[in-house]
Amino acid sequence: xxxxxxxxxxxxxxxxxxxxxxxxxxxxxxxxxxxxxxxxxxxxxxxxxxxxxxxxxxxxxxxxxxxxxxxxxxxxxxxxxxxxxxxxxxxxxxxxxxxxxxxxxxxxxxxxxxxxxxxxxxxxxxxxxxxxxxxxxxxxxxxxxxxxxxxxxxxxxxxxxxxxxxxxxxxxxxxxxxxxxxxxxxxxxxxxxxxxxxxxxxxxxxxxxxxxxxxxxxxxxxxxxxxxxxxxxxxxxxxxxxxxxxxxxxxxxxxxxxxxxxxxxxxxxxxxxxxxxxxxxxxxxxxxxxxxxxxxxxxxxxxxxxxxxxxxxxxxxxxxxxxxxxxxxxxxxxxxxxxxxxxxxxxxxxxxxxxxxxxxxxxxxxxxxxxxxxxxxxxxxxxxxxxxxxxxxxxxxxxxxxxxxxxxxxxxxxxxxxxxxxxxxxxxxxxxxxxxxxxxxxxxxxxxxxxxxxxxxxxxxxxxxxxxxxxxxxxxxxxx
DNA sequence: TTTTGAGTTGTTCGA
DNA sequence: GTCGAACAACTCAAA
Numbered sequence: 001x002x003x004x005x006x007x008x009x010x011x012x013x014x015x016x017x018x019x020x021x022x023x024x025x026x027x028x029x030x031x032x033x034x035x036x037x038x039x040x041x042x043x044x045x046x047x048x049x050x051x052x053x054x055x056x057x058x059x060x061x062x063x064x065x066x067x068x069x070x071x072x073x074x075x076x077x078x079x080x081x082x083x084x085x086x087x088x089x090x091x092x093x094x095x096x097x098x099x100x101x102x103x104x105x106x107x108x109x110x111x112x113x114x115x116x117x118x119x120x121x122x123x124x125x126x127x128x129x130x131x132x133x134x135x136x137x138x139x140x141x142x143x144x145x146x147x148x149x150x151x152x153x154x155x156x157x158x159x160x161x162x163x164x165x166x167x168x169x170x171x172x173x174x175x176x177x178x179x180x181x182x183x184x185x186x187x188x189x190x191x192x193x194x195x196x197x198x199x200x201x202x203x204x205x206x207x208x209x210x211x212x213x214x215x216x217x218x219x220x221x222x223x224x225x226x227x228x229x230x231x232x233x234x235x236x237x238x239x240x241x242x243x244x245x246x247x248x249x250x251x252x253x254x255x256x257x258x259x260x261x262x263x264x265x266x267x268x269x270x271x272x273x274x275x276x277x278x279x280x281x282x283x284x285x286x287x288x289x290x291x292x293x294x295x296x297x298x299x300x301x302x303x304x305x306x307x308x309x310x311x312x313x314x315x316x317x318x319x320x321x322x323x324x325x326x327x328x329x330x331x332x333x334x335x336x337x338x339x340x341x342x343x344x345x346x347x348x349x350x351x352x353x354x355x356x357x358x359x360x361x362x363x364x365x366x367x368x369x370x371x372x373x374x375x376x377x378x379x380x381x382x383x384x385x386x387x388x389x390x391x392x393x394x395x396x397x398x399x400x401x402x403x404x405x406x407x408x409x410x411x412x413x414x415x416x417x418x419x420x421x422x423x424x425x426x427x428x429x430x431x432x433x434x435x436x437x438x439x440x441x442x443x444x445x446x447x448x449x450x451x452x453x454x455x456x457x458x459x460x461x462x463x464x465x466x467x468x469x470x471x472x473x474x475x476x477x478x479x480x
Numbered sequence: 481t482t483t484t485g486a487g488t489t490g491t492t493c494g495a
Numbered sequence: 496g497t498c499g500a501a502c503a504a505c506t507c508a509a510a
Contacts, residue, residue, distance in 0.1 A: 140508060148487065148507055231489080280488080347489065386488085398502045399490045406490090465491085469502090476503080 004030040004175040008098040012129045012248035013058045014208040017165035019127035020097040030175035037077035043105030048370035050339040053197050054206050056189035061207030071172045075182040081113050090179040095123035103377045104292035132162045132252050135289035145290040148393045153279045165254040199337035211244035219262050227273045233342035234415030242374035284382035295381035303390035309358040324457035327407035328352045330420035339373035350387040351401035356464040361388035397472040400465050407433035423453045
């Protein structure tokens with residue numbers, strides 16, 4: 001029996017349904033929980049600002065849960081290989097357990113670490129806790145990775161049902177001597193001067209119990225009307241589990257089983273439509289795993305020739321929610337304030353950046369990476385490429401969102417726009433999504449002067465649409 | 481090997 | 496106001 005085992009926490013910041021933790025407990029010795037802030041280990045994608053804020057909160061609550069279970073969470077920073085080496089020396093641990101990450105840099109780093117540990121006779125085992133199925137386990141009949149979602153989803157549904165989630169372990173045994181730990185506050189994960197995180201604090205409860213609460217709330221209320229409600233950014237129609245899933249505060253298996261169990265009193269269509277979204281999460285990880293350049297390079301290589309028109313001023317207007325299109329601006333301000341944006345609005349705002357402004361999708365990807373609390377390499381990269389048309393199973397080139405039409409269709413009462421663009425709040429519904437078309441007296445009555453209180457559109461959508469279609473045409477013409 | 485049906489989320493135009 | 500078709504071919508995945 002080993003004296004002690006290291007449990008290396010990564011994107012699995014929970015005690016329930018945690019296979020690596022279960023294995024460390026089953027080994028029979030003491031458990032030393034360790035989190036490593038490994039900023040080099042993330043390759044081109046060091047943590048963004050919103051992610052750092054979330055991580056602080058999640059580690060603080062994990063520390064408390066572990067303390068209640070009888071052990072102290074050890075915090076260290078530096079290259080993971082070095083830190084693990086150091087901690088093994090400082091303790092009598094003889095084994096290291098972790099749950100797998102699937103980002104290319106993490107895969108390379110972890111493979112190396114596992115080899116090194118085993119070469120020295122240290123037990124090193126990794127587990128799946130972040131996905132319903134391993135990315136290499138779902139294949140076409142030819143044995144190749146899927147490139148289209150629908151057949152991928154079909155193959156996923158033909159797999160055995162994901163294993164039922166495991167309960168959290170009972171009390172953990174503490175080791176005789178603990179390695180030193182950094183202080184969480186010393187890591188500087190929280191923003192100061194200025195502290196821009198007020199809106200994040202108001203919107204989220206990072207940590208395992210916050211995740212469980214969100215799931216329960218979702219199943220109690222929004223799940224019933226999910227197929228339609230999920231498209232209404234003015235209401236709570238989605239699960240908002242994305243940051244919790246990203247950090248592994250809840251597992252997709254837990255979500256799958258809880259939602260599927262609701263099928264007894266909620267329509268199959270609603271349940272199936274939500275499970276399908278979990279399927280998309282699987283699919284994006286599958287794509288990143290098999291195409292590790294996904295975050296940097298267009299998945300369809302011909303898009304390397306796309307005539308993008310980078311423009312720092314237009315990019316800044318988009319980032320600040322000052323494009324003059326209320327639906328886009330509302331979304332970008334929601335993002336800045338809460339660290340999250342409704343899915344429907346993400347598509348509208350992303351389509352505007354890429355197709356109306358012709359700004360490279362990588363610029364949008366980078367901004368989302370920094371500002372989203374759910375920033376996830378696979379989801380972010382695959383989704384931006386989907387909108388841009390360069391991705392797997394992507395939107396066809398002629399699918400260009402009309403920010404006015406989308407606003408009128410999905411925010412018809414204007415709840416969403418009025419919340420985030422208060423300077424337009426007094427405009428009537430029929431012009432709220434297109435204030436530049438409002439009669440002068442309507443604007444005056446609503447106390448809006450375009451160009452002073454709210455910008456005129458930074459680009460005319462109709463012309464921008466024609467320009468985008470022409471840009472895609474040029475791609476085809478040069479393909480010979 | 482060849483064939484066949486299908487492919488997350490849209491918009492616009494004309495009948 | 497509503498409806499269907501066009502918007503471009505192309506690639507994927509399975510039969």
